[in-house]
Amino acid sequence: MHVHDDPDIESAELAVRLAGGDREALAEMYRRWSPLVHTVALRALGTREDAEDVVQQVFVAAWRGRGTLRPERGSPAAWLVGITKHRVADVRTQRYRAHRNLQALASEVVTEPATPHDSDWAERLLLVHELERMGDPRATVLRMAFIEDRTHDDIARTLEMPLGTVKSHVRRGLLELRDRLKEVERVASD
Amino acid sequence: MSHPTDDELVDLALGEPVDADRSAHVEQCAVCSASVEQLRRTARLASGSESYAGWHAPDDAVWARVTAQIDADDPLRAEVPDTATAGTAYAPEPGPADATVTPISAGAARVTRRRAAAWGAALVAASLVVGLLAGRAIWSPDESGSVSQVALKTLDTRQREGEASVVRTGDGLDLTVVTDRPLDAGDGYLEVWLINADGKRMVSVGVLRPGETGTFPISQALIDQGYVVVDISKEQFDDKPAHSGDSLLRGQLPA
Ligand SMILES: [Zn+2]
Numbered sequence: 001m002h003v004h005d006d007p008d009i010e011s012a013e014l015a016v017r018l019a020g021g022d023r024e025a026l027a028e029m030y031r032r033w034s035p036l037v038h039t040v041a042l043r044a045l046g047t048r049e050d051a052e053d054v055v056q057q058v059f060v061a062a063w064r065g066r067g068t069l070r071p072e073r074g075s076p077a078a079w080l081v082g083i084t085k086h087r088v089a090d091v092r093t094q095r096y097r098a099h100r101n102l103q104a105l106a107s108e109v110v111t112e113p114a115t116p117h118d119s120d121w122a123e124r125l126l127l128v129h130e131l132e133r134m135g136d137p138r139a140t141v142l143r144m145a146f147i148e149d150r151t152h153d154d155i156a157r158t159l160e161m162p163l164g165t166v167k168s169h170v171r172r173g174l175l176e177l178r179d180r181l182k183e184v185e186r187v188a189s190d
Numbered sequence: 191m192s193h194p195t196d197d198e199l200v201d202l203a204l205g206e207p208v209d210a211d212r213s214a215h216v217e218q219c220a221v222c223s224a225s226v227e228q229l230r231r232t233a234r235l236a237s238g239s240e241s242y243a244g245w246h247a248p249d250d251a252v253w254a255r256v257t258a259q260i261d262a263d264d265p266l267r268a269e270v271p272d273t274a275t276a277g278t279a280y281a282p283e284p285g286p287a288d289a290t291v292t293p294i295s296a297g298a299a300r301v302t303r304r305r306a307a308a309w310g311a312a313l314v315a316a317s318l319v320v321g322l323l324a325g326r327a328i329w330s331p332d333e334s335g336s337v338s339q340v341a342l343k344t345l346d347t348r349q350r351e352g353e354a355s356v357v358r359t360g361d362g363l364d365l366t367v368v369t370d371r372p373l374d375a376g377d378g379y380l381e382v383w384l385i386n387a388d389g390k391r392m393v394s395v396g397v398l399r400p401g402e403t404g405t406f407p408i409s410q411a412l413i414d415q416g417y418v419v420v421d422i423s424k425e426q427f428d429d430k431p432a433h434s435g436d437s438l439l440r441g442q443l444p445a
Contacts, residue, residue, distance in 0.1 A: 023260075030253055035245040042246055053430070055248045059256045064263070098435030120235060127236045146236040152206075171200045178232040 015071035015079075018062070026063055033077050034059070036129050037084050043121040044088045054087045061087070068187075075133075078180040081126045082187025088122070089188075122188075123181055130180055134173070137161070141169040142177075193222055203229035337363065340441035342420060352439050354420040356413070363413070365395060365406045367420065372401030373438055378426040382406060383433060384417035387442070392433060393417060418443040 017025035037058050041051035061083050062069075062076075069079055131139050137159065144155045145166075152170065156163040194202070194212045201208050202216055203226045216222040339355035352369035367382055380398040385391070393412070398404040420443065424436045 027253075030256065034252070035247045038248040038252075039244075039246050048249075051246075052248050052252050055252050056255045056259065059253075060259045063256075063260050094435050098433060123235050127232075131236070142236070146233055149237065167206075170204070171197045174200050174203075174229055174232060174236075175196055177236060178229055181228070181232055181235070 011075040011077070012071050015069050015076045018066045018076070019069050019071060021066070023063075026059065026066075029062065029076060029080070030059055033080050036077060036125065037080055040081060040084050040122045040125050041088055043125065045091055050091055054084060054091065057087045058083045068190075070183075073179070073183050075130070075180070077129060078126060078183035079187055081122050082184040082190075085122045085184065085188035086190070123184060126180060126184060127177055130177055134176075138169045138173050141166055142173040145170050193219065199225050200229055202226050204233065338443045340420065340443050342367070342369070342422065342439035342441040345437055345440055352422075354441055354443070356408070356443060363408050363410055365408045365420065367398060367404045367406075367422065369401075369422075369439065373398075373422065373424075375400050375424055378424050378434075380438070381423050381425045381433075383421040383423060384408065384412060385419040385421050385440075387416045387418055391417075392421070394431070394433075398422060413443070418445070 014025050014029055018029065034055055038051055038055045041054035041058075042048065045051055045054065058080060062080060065083075069076060073079070131142060134142070140159065141155055141161075144150045144158070145152070150158075152163060152166050155161070156166045159166070194208075194215060198208055198212050199216070199222060200206075202213060216226055335358055337356040337358050339353060341350045342352035342354055343350050351371070351373075352367065354365060354367050357364045357366060365382070365384070373380055380400060382395045382398050382404060383392050384395055395406040395408060396404060420441050421433075421437050422439045423434055424438055425434045
């Protein structure tokens, strides 16, 4: 039997400590989740400078708005990703304004069109992160079910696991991931 | 009939067999069908994660910037726990209190990032000016006098609110910017730019104090390369040397 720390319990503790004003909790959150926040921002914005600015803003906002964290909703990762989406949208708005102003300067001026983007990067990366930290065997079952697109029967045979256990991991895993996305949505649309 | 269980909704979302009466309910229930759609979206997003290439940690300096900014917050406010700051996660940066640019003295205990930022921007501007001055040296002196001038207008209403002129001096060109009334820099500052007519490149020529006339040395080479659009922007003390995108006045020098 694979033994691991329960990441949910640790994360919930961090959330409670942060809400209580513990600066060390913020530092620990930064250690854990700044690569997630940075990668989301980097994917969405394309430049390291902008992405690092977003990381800075997100953790400052996390500190200033620590009262809006809901520890009962589990991992603060989703909360941070929600704030990140907010900040990324702000940067995009600024870029759009800059773009528009440049366009206004001369009628024959040609400017680069705004870069198209996949608006789901934040959610996708959060799910990658959640699958990484979820622990086995659930993480393996979910990867096989969603990423490798294998049937539940196939997974059960491969992992030598009862079919009912596979189904139960898929169900609980998907519901958990769904809750993370809901949390992102709640924070990002604030 | 009551709503199906979460497990049944997952099975429906994933196309697993479910009792006919359950799926009939979902088809007619807005709450359940929204729930199923959300689960399908989650599965879709999870399935796309194979193209993921790896995590990128931010530079170590970023954490130092976070702590410096938090330290710069009003200490009283920073110490008040949760309820006092609830709902302020996305509040704008605190106001002018620490936005004032003050010289960094050797013994300054805490240099906030905003101050560092302002000086960073000033340094960038200064280095550009140095670059422009270097350009002047190769320009051969000519007679003094006005070369060209243009009205500076607001971008939206095209209202004339100032003027820019380029004057030939003994050893180069001076760009002089005058506004009819002091421009409002808010809690930021005003920056003068020369934007290339191609709309893609620009250089900062200096910082304009509200209500004052600004004179900035530029080079003929810059004009020749097409940097002929004079632009005054409102900038924040945000450590971003690039144009904020917030242009107040603009005018294109005649050829
Ligand atoms: Zn229902």
